[in-house]
Amino acid sequence: MNLIPAPYEFKQGVGYYKLSDNPKIKSEFDLLLVKLTKSDKADILIKKADLPDEAYTLDVSKGGIEITAGSEIGAYYALQSLRQLSGAELGESSVPICSIYDKPRFSWRGLQLDESRHFFGKDVVKKLLDMMFMMKLNVFHWHLSDDQGWRIQIDKYPKLTEIGSKRKYTQIGGWQSKEILFEKHEGFYTKAEIAEIVSYAKERGIMVVPEIDFPAHSASAIAAYPWLACREIETEVPGYFGSIIPERVEHNRKWNRTICLGKEKVLQFVFDVIDEVCELFPAPYFHIGGDEAPTNEWKKCPCCQKTIKDNVLKNEKELQGWFNNLVLEHLRGKGKRLIGWNEILEAGNLDKSVIAQYWTPQRDRNAERHVNSGGNIIMSKHQSFYFDMPYAQYPLKNTYCHSLQSYGVMPENIKNVLGVEGENWTEWTADSEKLELNLYPRVQALSEVAWSRPESINWQDFLSRLDKFTPYFELFNTNYASLDVAMQKSKIKRAKIQKLFYKGDPNYEVKLNNMLKQKGEK
Numbered sequence: 039m040n041l042i043p044a045p046y047e048f049k050q051g052v053g054y055y056k057l058s059d060n061p062k063i064k065s066e067f068d069l070l071l072v073k074l075t076k077s078d079k080a081d082i083l084i085k086k087a088d089l090p091d092e093a094y095t096l097d098v099s100k101g102g103i104e105i106t107a108g109s110e111i112g113a114y115y116a117l118q119s120l121r122q123l124s125g126a127e128l129g130e131s132s133v134p135i136c137s138i139y140d141k142p143r144f145s146w147r148g149l150q151l152d153e154s155r156h157f158f159g160k161d162v163v164k165k166l167l168d169m170m171f172m173m174k175l176n177v178f179h180w181h182l183s184d185d186q187g188w189r190i191q192i193d194k195y196p197k198l199t200e201i202g203s204k205r206k207y208t209q210i211g212g213w214q215s216k217e218i219l220f221e222k223h224e225g226f227y228t229k230a231e232i233a234e235i236v237s238y239a240k241e242r243g244i245m246v247v248p249e250i251d252f253p254a255h256s257a258s259a260i261a262a263y264p265w266l267a268c269r270e271i272e273t274e275v276p277g278y279f280g281s282i283i284p285e286r287v288e289h290n291r292k293w294n295r296t297i298c299l300g301k302e303k304v305l306q307f308v309f310d311v312i313d314e315v316c317e318l319f320p321a322p323y324f325h326i327g328g329d330e331a332p333t334n335e336w337k338k339c340p341c342c343q344k345t346i347k348d349n350v351l352k353n354e355k356e357l358q359g360w361f362n363n364l365v366l367e368h369l370r371g372k373g374k375r376l377i378g379w380n381e382i383l384e385a386g387n388l389d390k391s392v393i394a395q396y397w398t399p400q401r402d403r404n405a406e407r408h409v410n411s412g413g414n415i416i417m418s419k420h421q422s423f424y425f426d427m428p429y430a431q432y433p434l435k436n437t438y439c440h441s442l443q444s445y446g447v448m449p450e451n452i453k454n455v456l457g458v459e460g461e462n463w464t465e466w467t468a469d470s471e472k473l474e475l476n477l478y479p480r481v482q483a484l485s486e487v488a489w490s491r492p493e494s495i496n497w498q499d500f501l502s503r504l505d506k507f508t509p510y511f512e513l514f515n516t517n518y519a520s521l522d523v524a525m526q527k528s529k530i531k532r533a534k535i536q537k538l539f540y541k542g543d544p545n546y547e548v549k550l551n552n553m554l555k556q557k558g559e560k
């Protein structure tokens with residue numbers, strides 16, 4: 039069976055059905071993305087049935103192909119499966135006689151892209167959405183603001199993009215490097231462009247969830263509006279990444295990452311921004327970030343301290359919890375739920391209805407307690423789902439062979455896990471070549487662990503299907519990591535690549551991969 043993700047049920051018959059070059063499709067659904075025929079002599083017949091939203095059946099017999107689905111997206115997923123089974127785009131034409139019943143394991147099958155650290159633009163996003171569609175992934179988590187760039191038009195606060203979307207320089211060479219590229223980096227999405235992407239995604243069954251980071255990772259917004267911070271000082275959009283700032287570098291002395299939680303005007307700003315963002319994204323979720331929030335500014339700020347006192351809060355963590363609860367209530371009024379990275383659970387006063395996205399590499403008892411006591415989480419543990427990390431550190435198998443139990447979810451509480459999501463942070467990813475290397479084939483592994491039931495997870499079987507899938511990367515002109523890179527065998531090489539990632543050359547695997555591919559072609 040040439041199919042990723044593995045279907046729920048697959049019964050193979052004897053023989054093959056020969057698909058014509060231009061198969062006629064007749065459908066009871068109005069499928070905008072495929073050409074349909076009205077003729078009764080269709081090769082593929084799609085019927086409506088009483089099935090869950092994304093489920094479908096696919097029956098391939100000698101006489102033709104019949105699909106049933108409960109919704110348009112179910113019908114599209116059936117066609118996506120048929121696409122891989124037939125290999126039509128790869129010059130094949132035989133579909134095995136088979137009968138499939140398919141449905142997803144998780145409702146949240148996500149992929150994130152950080153466009154703050156590097157801005158890619160809508161063509162890259164659409165190409166990503168196309169691959170997500172093929173792999174039956176259904177949530178695009180769009181990281182649109184961070185310290186190093188604000189990437190979404192907000193009418194009420196135009197400086198967010200006028201100032202906040204531009205930076206003068208960028209740190210290169212890895213987390214521990216002090217190398218700087220003195221080149222302007224800028225870009226943002228207008229509201230019309232956002233609407234275009236949201237609509238493109240929706241047609242493909244993909245919900246777009248925006249992430250706008252407050253109260254931390256807000257340096258670009260603070261550069262635009264200095265009054266957002268506790269101390270009102272002029273700052274610029276930083277080109278450094280991470281929280282350890284190299285000393286003695288002129289640019290970064292006034293680094294300031296958190297907004298003030300004690301000023302009425304700042305809270306109004308947050309709600310105004312959220313209101314405008316929510317207008318653009320119909321998804322019933324909003325991601326506030328909330329990770330890595332330093333408390334030092336709040337500790338020294340009279341306004342923040344007054345808020346703590348007035349609201350009888352224990353400390354600065356509870357100040358963030360109080361803020362998150364305000365946002366959560368505001369979103370509730372719009373029928374939306376709040377998502378934040380798992381650190382937000384450090385606030386003891388946080389509302390239980392929050393969704394925690396569990397990312398930290400180290401074990402987090404708060405996240406475990408949350409999911410094991412009925413709270414919802416999205417699983418994005420660093421070791422398995424941080425696609426920005428080198429394969430030398432987190433090989434492909436980490437994504438495919440993770441276990442929710444080993445990440446602290448009790449078997450009876452797996453129902454509280456909305457799903458899994460791969461993260462593409464882009465501090466060290468400045469172009470599509472690197473982005474795609476990191477993504478593929480991790481996305482194929484992600485797709486299977488998100489969609490297929492645990493009984494179908496089989497590493498060797500996956501590898502053999504991945505081998506059959508690889509020609510699609512070539513066909514789509516998409517970069518991908520060869521297994522020599524994605525599953526680097528040499529411990530010495532892995533150690534070397536990891537070292538280079540932190541200091542020296544974070545793009546080493548791109549070069550190695552290209553070199554190995556060229557060798558293979560010779």
Ligand code: ACM
Binds near residue numbers: 329330379397
């Ligand atoms: C994160 O990677 N700080 C969510």
Ligand code: ZN
Binds near residue numbers: 268341342
């Ligand atoms: Zn303050």
